[in-house]
Amino acid sequence: MNWDDESTNPTRVVGPAADGEDRAVEAALRPKDLGEFVGQERVRTQLDLVLKAARARGATADHVLLSGAPGLGKTTLSMIIAAEMGAPIRITSGPAIQHAGDLAAILSSLAEGEVLFLDEIHRMSRPAEEMLYMAMEDFRVDVVVGKGPGATAIPLELPPFTLVGATTRAGLLPPPLRDRFGFTGHMEFYSPAELERVIHRSARLLEVDIADQGAAEIAGRSRGTPRIANRLLRRVRDYAQVRADGVITREVAARALEVYEVDARGLDRLDRAVLTALLTLFGGGPVGLSTLAVAVGEERETVEEVAEPFLVREGLLARTPRGRVATPAAWAHLGLTPPTASGQPGLFAE
Ligand SMILES: Nc1ncnc2c1ncn2[C@@H]1O[C@H](COP(=O)(O)OP(=O)(O)O)[C@@H](O)[C@H]1O
Numbered sequence: 001m002n003w004d005d006e007s008t009n010p011t012r013v014v015g016p017a018a019d020g021e022d023r024a025v026e027a028a029l030r031p032k033d034l035g036e037f038v039g040q041e042r043v044r045t046q047l048d049l050v051l052k053a054a055r056a057r058g059a060t061a062d063h064v065l066l067s068g069a070p071g072l073g074k075t076t077l078s079m080i081i082a083a084e085m086g087a088p089i090r091i092t093s094g095p096a097i098q099h100a101g102d103l104a105a106i107l108s109s110l111a112e113g114e115v116l117f118l119d120e121i122h123r124m125s126r127p128a129e130e131m132l133y134m135a136m137e138d139f140r141v142d143v144v145v146g147k148g149p150g151a152t153a154i155p156l157e158l159p160p161f162t163l164v165g166a167t168t169r170a171g172l173l174p175p176p177l178r179d180r181f182g183f184t185g186h187m188e189f190y191s192p193a194e195l196e197r198v199i200h201r202s203a204r205l206l207e208v209d210i211a212d213q214g215a216a217e218i219a220g221r222s223r224g225t226p227r228i229a230n231r232l233l234r235r236v237r238d239y240a241q242v243r244a245d246g247v248i249t250r251e252v253a254a255r256a257l258e259v260y261e262v263d264a265r266g267l268d269r270l271d272r273a274v275l276t277a278l279l280t281l282f283g284g285g286p287v288g289l290s291t292l293a294v295a296v297g298e299e300r301e302t303v304e305e306v307a308e309p310f311l312v313r314e315g316l317l318a319r320t321p322r323g324r325v326a327t328p329a330a331w332a333h334l335g336l337t338p339p340t341a342s343g344q345p346g347l348f349a350e
């Protein structure tokens with residue numbers, strides 16, 4: 001089961017990918033310009049310079065690559081880039097471009113100065129990627145007409161445009177593609193204080209009454225991710241309406257998130273199941289991934305790709321050559337005491 005894919009799991013309230021409801025409300029919650037965009041000081045400052053300079057020259061902005069985990073604001077920034085340049089935006093994604101022809105059709109219909117947003121750019125097909133190199137560098141594509149030996153390539157001039165690529169996996173981009181971006185912005189996880197600002201802003205737009213302490217409580221459980229913060233805010237608002245007087249206080253937020261099984265650190269049921277098994281069944285490890293997965297009744301991939309990245313980032317779990325190991329913080333978080341005698345290390349390792 002893929003816990004971050006809404007088609008198989010509609011319920012993971014701390015999943016970073018957008019579900020149907022997210023998509024519907026995100027449009028309303030998106031900051032419209034750089035001034036409204038919370039946090040990411042470095043990327044914001046750099047991008048501001050790139051855009052201001054291009055505007056002053058009366059030129060189209062350089063191509064921009066945005067890399068970072070899901071839900072950190074890449075799509076939002078791409079729309080802001082278009083808005084700041086006063087340009088229209090065309091939105092597509094790597095997986096939507098199967099053939100080079102698909103890309104040629106999009107490129108040849110761009111208006112001068114238009115922003116082309118290519119989400120999940122690392123998932124584009126090889127031939128399309130090669131066509132993109134030339135389009136980015138020379139604003140030109142070769143359109144192949146006909147098939148077999150009679151096929152001819154007709155060069156086509158493109159108007160200058162700005163490509164904004166987004167990727168969760170910058171490391172997967174071939175260097176020739178990466179090198180053709182004039183500017184790369186690395187998006188980072190947000191601090192709790194920044195998430196509080198995101199939550200206050202969203203609460204205002206959703207007309208939800210929230211206390212500072214309530215926003216802080218939600219921010220601390222949002223895993224550094226605005227998308228999750230906005231989603232938790234909506235769930236807490238539901239609770240506040242049904243079980244309280246509609247106002248989100250610290251207490252209301254904490255009780256609501258207990259109902260949704262999101263703990264004080266933002267761990268959900270799956271995360272806690274993995275940690276609990278590691279601590280109580282295997283004495284804190286080391287234990288092999290497969291064994292751990294069987295113990296929690298999940299697929300290896302689910303444990304490795306869905307639960308572990310956040311546990312590692314939080315310093316609760318370490319991946320070692322001998323297997324998964326709990327850190328002292330993991331014992332403390334679950335309120336358990338580590339065993340004093342050092343059991344039989346390696347027994348469960350693969
Ligand atoms: N810096 C930010 N300030 C305010 N809201 C943000 C910020 N970054 C993201 N968001 C909100 O989080 C949600 C997800 O952002 P999005 O741009 O779709 O993320 P990504 O494309 O990186 O997955 C949107 O609703 C957006 O409004």
Ligand SMILES: [Mg+2]
Nearest residue numbers: 074075076119
């Ligand atoms: Mg996006």
